[in-house]
Amino acid sequence: MTFDAAVVRKDFPIFETETRGKRLVYLDSANTSQKPRQVLDRITQFYETENANVHRAVYELSEKATAAYEGARAACARFIGAPAPRSVVFTRGTTESINLIRFTWARQNVREGDEILITEMEHHSNLIPWQLFVQETGSILRHLPIDDDGRLRTDLLEEYVTEKTKLVSLSLMSNVLGTINPVRTIADAAHAVGAKVLVDAAQAAPHLRFDVNDLDADFLAYSSHKMCGPTGAGVLWGREELLEEMPPFHGGGEMIREVWADRATWNEIPYKFEAGTPNLAQAVGMGAAVDYLEGLGMEAVREHELELTRYALERLESIGATIYGPRELHDRGGVVSFNVEGVHPHDMSTIVDQEGVCIRAGHHCAQPLMRRLGVPATARASFYIYNTPEDVDVLIEAVEKSKGWFA
Amino acid sequence: MTFDAAVVRKDFPIFETETRGKRLVYLDSANTSQKPRQVLDRITQFYETENANVHRAVYELSEKATAAYEGARAACARFIGAPAPRSVVFTRGTTESINLIRFTWARQNVREGDEILITEMEHHSNLIPWQLFVQETGSILRHLPIDDDGRLRTDLLEEYVTEKTKLVSLSLMSNVLGTINPVRTIADAAHAVGAKVLVDAAQAAPHLRFDVNDLDADFLAYSSHKMCGPTGAGVLWGREELLEEMPPFHGGGEMIREVWADRATWNEIPYKFEAGTPNLAQAVGMGAAVDYLEGLGMEAVREHELELTRYALERLESIGATIYGPRELHDRGGVVSFNVEGVHPHDMSTIVDQEGVCIRAGHHCAQPLMRRLGVPATARASFYIYNTPEDVDVLIEAVEKSKGWFA
Amino acid sequence: MVRVSLEDLYKEVILDHYRTPRNKGRLDPHDVLLERNNPLCGDEIELFLKFEGDDLQGISFDGKGCSISLASTSMMTEKVQGLSLEDARQVTESIKRMMAGEEEGDMNELGDLVSLKGVVKYPVRIKCALLGWNTLLEGLEEGKPAST
Amino acid sequence: MVRVSLEDLYKEVILDHYRTPRNKGRLDPHDVLLERNNPLCGDEIELFLKFEGDDLQGISFDGKGCSISLASTSMMTEKVQGLSLEDARQVTESIKRMMAGEEEGDMNELGDLVSLKGVVKYPVRIKCALLGWNTLLEGLEEGKPAST
Numbered sequence A, B: 001m002t003f004d005a006a007v008v009r010k011d012f013p014i015f016e017t018e019t020r021g022k023r024l025v026y027l028d029s030a031n032t033s034q035k036p037r038q039v040l041d042r043i044t045q046f047y048e049t050e051n052a053n054v055h056r057a058v059y060e061l062s063e064k065a066t067a068a069y070e071g072a073r074a075a076c077a078r079f080i081g082a083p084a085p086r087s088v089v090f091t092r093g094t095t096e097s098i099n100l101i102r103f104t105w106a107r108q109n110v111r112e113g114d115e116i117l118i119t120e121m122e123h124h125s126n127l128i129p130w131q132l133f134v135q136e137t138g139s140i141l142r143h144l145p146i147d148d149d150g151r152l153r154t155d156l157l158e159e160y161v162t163e164k165t166k167l168v169s170l171s172l173m174s175n176v177l178g179t180i181n182p183v184r185t186i187a188d189a190a191h192a193v194g195a196k197v198l199v200d201a202a203q204a205a206p207h208l209r210f211d212v213n214d215l216d217a218d219f220l221a222y223s224s225h226k227m228c229g230p231t232g233a234g235v236l237w238g239r240e241e242l243l244e245e246m247p248p249f250h251g252g253g254e255m256i257r258e259v260w261a262d263r264a265t266w267n268e269i270p271y272k273f274e275a276g277t278p279n280l281a282q283a284v285g286m287g288a289a290v291d292y293l294e295g296l297g298m299e300a301v302r303e304h305e306l307e308l309t310r311y312a313l314e315r316l317e318s319i320g321a322t323i324y325g326p327r328e329l330h331d332r333g334g335v336v337s338f339n340v341e342g343v344h345p346h347d348m349s350t351i352v353d354q355e356g357v358c359i360r361a362g363h364h365c366a367q368p369l370m371r372r373l374g375v376p377a378t379a380r381a382s383f384y385i386y387n388t389p390e391d392v393d394v395l396i397e398a399v400e401k402s403k404g405w406f407a
Numbered sequence C, D: 001m002v003r004v005s006l007e008d009l010y011k012e013v014i015l016d017h018y019r020t021p022r023n024k025g026r027l028d029p030h031d032v033l034l035e036r037n038n039p040l041c042g043d044e045i046e047l048f049l050k051f052e053g054d055d056l057q058g059i060s061f062d063g064k065g066c067s068i069s070l071a072s073t074s075m076m077t078e079k080v081q082g083l084s085l086e087d088a089r090q091v092t093e094s095i096k097r098m099m100a101g102e103e104e105g106d107m108n109e110l111g112d113l114v115s116l117k118g119v120v121k122y123p124v125r126i127k128c129a130l131l132g133w134n135t136l137l138e139g140l141e142e143g144k145p146a147s148t
């Protein structure tokens, strides 16, 4: 049971605009997604009928705002199978969620000589926080290698997950290779040595159905803007008992209980981690995005994207493009990185833009992975619910054109 | 030259709604402000015609998004007289801005035994970060006292600003007392001993015209949501040379320049401090809020609020309310904290809500100040551009009614 | 569902107990003294409990705060005084479920206390109404364990 | 303003230099060697400079990257070779102003280079077009000071 992408496309006002005088072929959803009317309307409705600060005030408007905000939290918890809304902390996005763990749980639990394990395919957002952390604490950062197909070398787990490992932080789906990682296998290995597992679900949440219990994750981060929601919102989910134990991150209003001049006590979770006025309307919009995606059905989303990916891989290979990442579709999402002999990806991106095609060119916030792949940059097309096979056709034609220029 | 608040009110869709079946009398703008159509439309327009990630992609849509985002930065810089847009870092709000300084500049520059000076009237957002900081570093937190009128004891500056003082962090305007603090005087004292000055302008930015050069501030923080802009956006302004020297805060995409597996170099300011996908639409909305306020004129805003404050103080005193904070209008903003004998502020707030009046009751995120004032809580009415003298009349009537219930 | 207007809630239930609190002041001797507060509104109470075997023989409170927190606590002391610890616990749980909107509130079990339900419409005030009850629940923990 | 289509820009200007770069390869001996890159696209260049008194006697480059960065650098070497350091600096500043949209670009001064202006319409690519020029500016700093 899938949906008609041409119909879904009508929910997204941006497709009523043109780019460079051409039909907009947006193939950069792994970077940020477009937003359906339903989400935009919900945000406007919030500001027009419910806007007030939450939790703190007694009047009806503030109660409405609080109900909307907490309702969004419940939706974001449900979406990832989290047992309780209180285990969901609202952040600005995945990057902030990961940094929050760096400044709280990790500071409390990872010491000099301890190891943090990430992978060779991580986004800078799941790499730089740990580089900084190990520099600050004298702990050690290790990288689980990938094979030439762009899959994690789980055969090396025994070597990389050791008694010293305190945290394994990895993406559920790669933003460059499209690989869907065997998080459960890795979590089992991590838990066997008492390490915790942080899952970067920035790419997975928009496209896959998953459940924090099945993954056996300890923390999980995802962003609103990549899944039809507004910018400026994201989630850090954590096991309740871990969140309870963690020190606060930012200090400020709302995260406190009692305050004296020189000390304070903390509010209960998740509020302990939400200092200051939260990103209210953005959280509400993220909740609406969850509702929208659940309305389509995440299985249907996945199926639709698999079809597009199959078609895109086939057509790209037929024009001789080099593909980075798994060629088979199993455990692979709708992100396709590629290069075409003789055309630098930046040139390609500029040229296909003339045909209305938005693709990304560059290092995709994964410079070490680019080095591993032996290329300075790649082009990348990524698919979402509003893309159609026609979009792939336009892409291929545009890529052919760019080849023509350099022929 | 002021404006007609009844006309301004029409810009704000929320005033087309009722609360508890009554005309909405919103007197909690110090908590969060309502939003004009102009700002909401700009946000929607962004999502509908310019939405893409910024800086990273080559195609036209991303260029539009980048132009919108950087245009907002320029507006937010201009609004506070900042010499260069690159000295403006976008954050979630004032609380995050202050915590950013705690985790970067302060860690680099404030050591064991050094002193940080705040004041007795600070919001928790400018108190808790420093409590946490001094606990982490062995430095010392001091509080400049206020007098019984709710003004800072600048006569004690010599005692409180010493050779040990490294940072003075204070609000330009109090969210409880309405006091506008003599920041320049304090900055001069701080600079004389080589300390830096961080200004919490959360309450000032929506209501006052000021200029970072005149204040001679080193850092300044303000929030979008209190000044007609969306939630989820704020600014940290800093002197360029200080921002250049500071280590980064969050690690992630966009804040880097070159990345290897074990190390990285940083992007130029302000991007060094903007890890991950920024709150794009919120920054753009904040820029639109700046444009909206500048359209009204900040002098006119101030004049309008002074008139309402004068009238409110007069009427509240006439019904025997106790006022906290300066009674005279000089150096005083449109925030009026008060209590009425025999009526707990929480009861009052619930009762006046029945009449459509939204006021705040509680500690206003300033528990130590409540102790200084000798009360567990106060009621607070705060005014903005859409409030009219009629709103004050409804408030007074509703307060009288609550008194009646408890008579 | 009974619809109580705010005015009725205050005038007919809250104000009576607020103005004339029952069991107010120190209880001596006592077995348990708990100080708890609700920092949001600055409500503070002290609760004194005296046990006699499995029964809550004596209860009193002191404190300051809004009318809802003080009236609710006053009503509570009237209700639970003399009950067995187990019964006091059950009443408390019933009140908490009623305030959470999970239960209508049983007139037979709760009597007058059912009128506190009017507070459910004002979610922020529920914490005020429950301050005394939550403190009692803690205090009962320290009493003799009910039938084990 | 001359409107150059992207296709014209590429086909008439960029591709020629991209396919047949001028002054490519190591220059020996040299006074200055600078390696610079544009991490966003992975462009990397090495720039070799040789001074003779106040003149830029020799210049060559090596590197890899997109066509705009390589072509722009190739055109640059043609333009500045043999100029005085001061003139080279001035040409570079003119190009930078032109790419910042501050100036139209003077045909007499810049010649062919004016066609690079087509890149202004593609803001992200401006960094590519300027990589060589910015590196040159740094390199000139290390040369003999121009008239002081």
Ligand SMILES: Cc1ncc(COP(=O)(O)O)c(C=O)c1O
Residues within 6 Å of the ligand: A253, A275, A276, A277, A278, B030, B031, B093, B094, B095, B096, B123, B125, B126, B171, B173, B174, B175, B200, B202, B203, B223, B225, B365
């Ligand atoms: C004086 C003052 N400082 C800081 C803040 C915190 O601002 P925000 O909640 O937007 O982070 C506020 C408002 O809540 C305030 O009034």
Ligand SMILES: Cc1ncc(COP(=O)(O)O)c(C=O)c1O
Residues within 6 Å of the ligand: A030, A031, A092, A093, A094, A095, A096, A123, A125, A126, A171, A173, A174, A175, A200, A202, A203, A223, A225, A365, B253, B275, B276, B277, B278
């Ligand atoms: C795998 C992965 N992790 C983390 C991020 C960072 O997410 P955000 O920019 O929303 O913080 C991204 C997207 O940029 C991503 O693709």
